[in-house]
Amino acid sequence: MLNQLVVIGRIANGPELNIDESGRKTSTITLAVPRSYKNANGEYETDFIDCNLFGDVAESTCDYCKTGDLIGVKGRVQSRIIEDGDKSYKKIGVVAERVTFLSSAKAKTIDDEIE
Numbered sequence: 266m267l268n269q270l271v272v273i274g275r276i277a278n279g280p281e282l283n284i285d286e287s288g289r290k291t292s293t294i295t296l297a298v299p300r301s302y303k304n305a306n307g308e309y310e311t312d313f314i315d316c317n318l319f320g321d322v323a324e325s326t327c328d329y330c331k332t333g334d335l336i337g338v339k340g341r342v343q344s345r346i347i348e349d350g351d352k353s354y355k356k357i358g359v360v361a362e363r364v365t366f367l368s369s370a371k372a373k374t375i376d377d378e379i380e
Contacts, residue, residue: 270342270359272296272298273335273337273367274335275297276294276297278294280331282324289319290321294326295316296313298312298314299312314358315358316340316359316360317358317361318364322361330364334367334369335368335369336367337367339361341360342357342359343357343358343360
């Protein structure tokens with residue numbers, strides 16, 4: 266069996282480093298990934314994929330990336346059951362094994378506003 270995924274997208278929310286009671290570093294980011302085809306209205310839709318980062322991968326991503334940066338994530342798909350009162354549902358996300366920094370979002374400057 267094989268559970269491996271590679272996804273490339275832009276960070277939709279700025280990564281924040283969390284450290285739990287045992288000292289483990291974690292972060293959750295959401296990647297915005299546009300679909301490669303148009304919908305019935307002729308528009309490209311975007312999928313938002315939650316990625317869980319751990320250890321050094323979480324720390325370096327939080328140190329060097331921000332909202333809008335283009336990154337690649339290699340990891341595995343993982344599902345979990347969420348209990349919400351008398352209802353339960355399955356949530357699927359990505360556990361990142363490696364993050365590749367592809368490009369930074371262009372920083373807006375005063376010169377950009379003048380042009």
